[in-house]
Amino acid sequence: MKNYQELFQKSNINTTEAKQALRYLGYAKTYKKIINTAIGILWVLAILSYIMGDGSGSSRAGVFGVIGALTMFIYVPLLTLYLLYRNYIIGRLEQIYFDEFLCKKLKIFYSPNELNNFEYTTLKEATVTANQNNNQRQALILICTQAYEEGAEGVLILNSDNSSVTTGKIGKKGGNVRTDFVGTVSARFISNIKEKNSKENDLTYWFGLFERGAITKDEYEAKKKELI
Incomplete structure (x- = not known):
């Protein structure tokens, strides 16, 4: 303990x-x-x-x-x-x-959609199970603890559910069967979380720079191919 x-x-x-x-x-x-x-x-x-x-x-x-x-x-x-x-x-x-x-x-994200406007570096993916009281919540706490200890900046929860595991056997004279409820959480440990620059992902922004002469035509065409 x-x-x-x-x-x-x-x-x-x-x-x-x-x-x-x-x-x-x-x-x-x-x-x-x-x-x-x-x-x-x-x-x-x-x-x-x-x-x-x-x-x-x-x-x-x-x-x-x-x-x-x-x-x-x-x-x-x-x-x-x-x-x-x-x-x-x-x-x-x-x-x-x-x-x-x-x-x-930690920055904790419970859905990939929450990161649509962010870019980040993936460190690893991990899965943790817990069969203590409130096991699903406990699994979340365990995986976040692991992420922090390994130096992650944030955690993206990929999957979270509860299941049951039954062990033992039953014979003609009876038996001993035990059912444990297990919480499982899978997550991606991430770092370098940065908000995307919406202007830099907008082709109109780059066309405006080209029209003003801030970038060359070759640079504009290269960016156009990257974004389309």
Whole structure:
């Protein structure tokens, strides 16, 4: 997991929302330590009761039954609650990083049409997938982070969608099947983004220069062939 405290300091993100989200992430980490410590103590007590007992088979079964019940009905639900809360907070932190830093450092274009009046240099194309909460948004954040780290000036989003991936198998006696929802974003990393000069792409502009004697006929004809 990222060190968001350090990341936000380096990125100069100091908003109230960012501080609150970091504080809540700290609460989640403390909660996990507490449930791990509590369940560890209960496991130790259960094992000690077995060691200090009569050592019979029924005593062994009782101890392992208690450990299994503690794990299944107490620890697993509490750990699941922690993971859900932690993922929610991490999603907020990622969104804050995207809004407060990446959007200010990168020019993000969601359609090729937005670049019709611009020229640019393509650095590379990349595809990123994410299966975390709000996975499509997470994939966008990941690919923008990658673009920034590789020195891109902007990102052109080529494709963005959600899909599902099912793994596992089912037999005669049942089976185990898992479905994950995956967000995928493909993008082009670009640099040297410059607005096109509309006059220079207008043949009338060059004809006017020719009529005024600013360019020769050969230069005008060459430009005419280039633009037509």
